[in-house]
Amino acid sequence: MENSNKYLSHIKPTWCPGCGNFGIFTSLKNAFKKLDLDPSELAVVTDVGCSGNTADFLKTYVFHALHGRALPPAAGIKLANHKLKVVAIIGDGGCYGEGLGHYINLMRGNHDITVLVHDNSLYSLTTGQTSPTTPKGIKTKSSPNGVIEEPLNPLALALANSASFCARTYALDIKDQTNTIIKAISHSGFSLIDILQPCITFNKTQTIKWYQERVYKLKNRFKNKEEAFKETLRTDKLGTGIFWQEKRPAYHQECQTLKNEALVAKNIKNINLGELIDKLV
Amino acid sequence: MKNSINIKIGGHAGEGIKVSGLILTRSLTRLGYSTFSYSEYPSLIRGGHNTYQIQVGLHKVQACLRKLDILIALNQETIKLHQDELKKTSLVIYDPGEFKLPLGELKGKYLAIPLLKITNKAGGKPIMANMASLASVLTLLGIELNTFKDIIRKEFSKKGEDLVKANIEVGEAGKNYVLKNYFQEKLVLEKPKTNLKRMVLTGNEAIALGALAGGLQFYSAYPMTPATSILHYLASIENQTNIVVKQTEDEISAINMALGASFAGVLSMTATSGGGLCLMAEGISMAGVAEIPLVIVNSMRPGPALGMPTWTSQGDLQFVLHIGHDEFPRIIFTPGDAKEAFELTKLSFELAEKYQLPVFILVDKYLSESDFSTQLFKKDHPAKRFSMADNLGPKDEFYKRYKLTENGVSKRSIPGQKGGIHCCNSYEHDENGLGTEEGEMRIKMMDKRMKKMKLLEKEIKGVSLFGPKKAKLSLISWGSNKGVILEALKELKNVNFLHLSCVWPFPKKEVEEFIKTSEKCYSIEGNATGQLTSLIKQETGLTLQSVLKYDGRPFWVEEIIKKFTN
Numbered sequence: 147m148e149n150s151n152k153y154l155s156h157i158k159p160t161w162c163p164g165c166g167n168f169g170i171f172t173s174l175k176n177a178f179k180k181l182d183l184d185p186s187e188l189a190v191v192t193d194v195g196c197s198g199n200t201a202d203f204l205k206t207y208v209f210h211a212l213h214g215r216a217l218p219p220a221a222g223i224k225l226a227n228h229k230l231k232v233v234a235i236i237g238d239g240g241c242y243g244e245g246l247g248h249y250i251n252l253m254r255g256n257h258d259i260t261v262l263v264h265d266n267s268l269y270s271l272t273t274g275q276t277s278p279t280t281p282k283g284i285k286t287k288s289s290p291n292g293v294i295e296e297p298l299n300p301l302a303l304a305l306a307n308s309a310s311f312c313a314r315t316y317a318l319d320i321k322d323q324t325n326t327i328i329k330a331i332s333h334s335g336f337s338l339i340d341i342l343q344p345c346i347t348f349n350k351t352q353t354i355k356w357y358q359e360r361v362y363k364l365k366n367r368f369k370n371k372e373e374a375f376k377e378t379l380r381t382d383k384l385g386t387g388i389f390w391q392e393k394r395p396a397y398h399q400e401c402q403t404l405k406n407e408a409l410v411a412k413n414i415k416n417i418n419l420g421e422l423i424d425k426l427v
Numbered sequence: 428m429k430n431s432i433n434i435k436i437g438g439h440a441g442e443g444i445k446v447s448g449l450i451l452t453r454s455l456t457r458l459g460y461s462t463f464s465y466s467e468y469p470s471l472i473r474g475g476h477n478t479y480q481i482q483v484g485l486h487k488v489q490a491c492l493r494k495l496d497i498l499i500a501l502n503q504e505t506i507k508l509h510q511d512e513l514k515k516t517s518l519v520i521y522d523p524g525e526f527k528l529p530l531g532e533l534k535g536k537y538l539a540i541p542l543l544k545i546t547n548k549a550g551g552k553p554i555m556a557n558m559a560s561l562a563s564v565l566t567l568l569g570i571e572l573n574t575f576k577d578i579i580r581k582e583f584s585k586k587g588e589d590l591v592k593a594n595i596e597v598g599e600a601g602k603n604y605v606l607k608n609y610f611q612e613k614l615v616l617e618k619p620k621t622n623l624k625r626m627v628l629t630g631n632e633a634i635a636l637g638a639l640a641g642g643l644q645f646y647s648a649y650p651m652t653p654a655t656s657i658l659h660y661l662a663s664i665e666n667q668t669n670i671v672v673k674q675t676e677d678e679i680s681a682i683n684m685a686l687g688a689s690f691a692g693v694l695s696m697t698a699t700s701g702g703g704l705c706l707m708a709e710g711i712s713m714a715g716v717a718e719i720p721l722v723i724v725n726s727m728r729p730g731p732a733l734g735m736p737t738w739t740s741q742g743d744l745q746f747v748l749h750i751g752h753d754e755f756p757r758i759i760f761t762p763g764d765a766k767e768a769f770e771l772t773k774l775s776f777e778l779a780e781k782y783q784l785p786v787f788i789l790v791d792k793y794l795s796e797s798d799f800s801t802q803l804f805k806k807d808h809p810a811k812r813f814s815m816a817d818n819l820g821p822k823d824e825f826y827k828r829y830k831l832t833e834n835g836v837s838k839r840s841i842p843g844q845k846g847g848i849h850c851c852n853s854y855e856h857d858e859n860g861l862g863t864e865e866g867e868m869r870i871k872m873m874d875k876r877m878k879k880m881k882l883l884e885k886e887i888k889g890v891s892l893f894g895p896k897k898a899k900l901s902l903i904s905w906g907s908n909k910g911v912i913l914e915a916l917k918e919l920k921n922v923n924f925l926h927l928s929c930v931w932p933f934p935k936k937e938v939e940e941f942i943k944t945s946e947k948c949y950s951i952e953g954n955a956t957g958q959l960t961s962l963i964k965q966e967t968g969l970t971l972q973s974v975l976k977y978d979g980r981p982f983w984v985e986e987i988i989k990k991f992t993n
Binding site (some may be wrong): 152155157185186187188189191194199201202204205206207208209210211212215218219220221222223225226227229230247248250251401402403404409410412414415416417418419420421422423426427 | 457624625626627628632636639640642644645647664665666667668669670671673675676677679680681683684685686687688689690691692693694695709710713803804805806807808809810811812822823824825841842843844845846847848849850851852853854860861862
């Protein structure tokens with residue numbers, strides 16, 4: 147069996163023992179392997195946070211973006227060279243807080259990128275502050291009286307904003323998660339996976355046990371968006387699997403100037419400005 | 428006979444002033460005259476006072492004078508607002524059917540031309556009255572309408588033959604009215620002796636063309652005056668030039684998308700104004716640490732914060748010198764006219780790639796939106812790629828993208844290339860790009876990046892000297908003041924001028940020598956504190972006096988002349 151080590155750098159992951167990131171990382175490299183992706187044809191964009199540290203553990207092309215900003219460069223890379231597979235690794239703070247505007251707008255554009263949100267409902271690399279998905283009432287270092295806000299609903303937002311692929315996985319269910327990541331990467335267009343991830347060090351409420359009592363596998367595909375939307379509103383149980391997938395041309399496929407070749411292949415050896423200059427006379 | 432004339436059109440926004448002004452500018456330029464046109468308008472779509480001003484001359488014209496020879500007043504307000512700019516001999520064209528002249532003593536001679544009436548009579552729509560006024564002006568200057576008609580055909584042919592015909596008829600009617608009633612008021616402009624072919628374009632169009640000449644492939648931006656017209660122009664020619672133009676959700680996305688595209692191997696640019704640049708600060712810092720080639724245009728308007736969106740300023744010099752946290756190398760070009768904007772933007776793409784750093788084109792509203800007449804740019808541009816690795820490593824192994832080299836420049840690889848795998852990292856990193864917090868590697872990487880400044884100093888010629896080598900009075904300035912000062916130099920005797928088209932790397936030797944050989948030296952700047960003066964002091968230890976202006980308007984030629992005439 148060909149090993150999945152070809153995607154790994156010499157640096158061993160530095161996450162806390164038992165961290166949900168290990169489950170996600172294993173699923174990711176399994177998915178790369180099953181899809182038989184060439185590490186040279188793969189651009190992984192990482193955000194900042196525990197999940198972002200994935201940058202150092204991979205041996206593919208990696209762009210380690212600024213905090214909250216993984217999605218714009220991911221879209222930029224895809225527009226520059228749409229032959230590449232582009233995967234963004236980002237946390238709930240980066241994607242749903244600092245970079246929420248990018249999340250909403252790039253999904254509308256159906257940019258062909260796969261976005262894996264490591265959603266542990268907490269800022270963990272900065273040692274545990276409230277995040278956009280922290281449930282109301284939870285006490286954290288930055289909210290000692292309990293969070294006042296209602297949590298953000300990433301899947302409902304994605305459905306409402308024309309994301310063409312929306313899914314949820316549970317970080318520790320490697321088999322299922324691998325399959326969903328494979329489907330997301332294979333999907334042409336914006337694919338979102340909101341990954342439920344226990345933070346065993348700082349999140350004392352949403353523990354592994356807490357997740358195990360709530361997570362269940364969605365059985366069938368939803369017939370329509372309304373049904374899928376209803377499921378995203380559930381809080382007693384957390385369904386995993388694909389909430390919605392539809393076929394729609396990706397941004398680069400609708401972009402007039404990318405019909406024939408990748409932008410990076412454009413020849414700039416003979417630029418002629420004649421017509422443009424004549425128009426200005 | 429005159430060899431230079433200053434014409435202004437004033438009225439409400441939405442009356443087609445800019446379009447009319449440009450038609451007149453193009454007509455005069457095509458006839459062989461040199462022109463420079465400047466417009467003022469408020470941050471409104473309808474209403475508010477708008478002006479378009481054309482300086483036209485037999486010899487090279489590079490700025491507008493404040494005193495007018497002809498004023499086309501489309502409303503009464505125009506006559507009141509511009510009294511200070513009129514001379515006894517100025518001609519003011521107005522439509523007596525539209526408004527009465529203001530009460531009180533008025534400067535200039537008033538030519539009542541019933542523009543709307545003659546337009547209606549010639550079968551035109553009310554908006555075409557502008558063509559009647561333009562034709563009146565040309566007739567007063569003793570110029571036949573043939574070229575004007577050609578320009579009308581060019582501008583309106585897309586909208587149908589009927590519209591072209593109607594506009595031409597209206598123009599003829601305007602001409603005939605002047606010939607019949609105001610023939611004695613003629614301000615004949617000497618005929619140009621050359622038939623030098625010139626183009627008319629804004630500074631922003633010159634920047635866009637320079638970018639294309641440099642190989643631009645990807646442009647992402649968020650609209651912000653006065654940088655927006657770069658987005659408009661590039662979007663309008665996106666298909667023709669086979670580039671990708673992307674309007675993003677904000678400036679943060681604009682710069683980060685451009686960084687991603689550049690990492691993936693395409694030549695990228697973004698543009699904004701001060702407020703947007705504030706949002707781009709962290710992205711610029713990333714270009715610094717991750718050594719990503721990027722061209723960034725900042726077109727200044729007065730700030731702080733929203734300031735005065737449609738006016739001009741040179742208030743961001745120190746901001747751009749320092750934008751982004753910690754230290755990294757950068758280049759800041761400050762072109763003084765359309766030709767320099769074109770050439771330096773083109774050069775920016777080469778240098779951004781060669782040295783893998785952010786390159787700024789620092790301009791202002793005055794340069795971005797003024798119409799320059801200039802000799803045709805070169806048409807063919809065989810652009811090249813720089814700093815791309817020829818020899819990559821073994822497949823599926825890390826490539827030393829940030830290899831520690833003697834001069835600090837390491838060769839790039841791009842995604843898709845076998846054997847080029849690396850991490851393009853916003854964190855401090857090792858030679859492969861993997862994150863590091865080790866002190867020794869940090870120093871090596873900082874030194875690697877900063878070393879590139881030394882190479883740049885050799886590569887860039889940042890100054891141009893005008894006037895005698897040694898003079899009684901010396902002026903030093905940067906950016907768009909160039910044209911104004913050069914016009915003033917036509918009047919000022921025994922004065923020389925050092926124009927800085929690049930402020931970073933700072934042209935230390937040239938500036939030092941210029942100041943030391945001068946008897947008296949002033950810096951001329953459009954800001955309140957003398958930011959170039961501070962930079963000169965920082966770099967050379969020499970202290971200058973500053974002539975400052977920060978009312979949102981460019982320097983006027985007369986202001987410079989007056990300041991230095993005893």
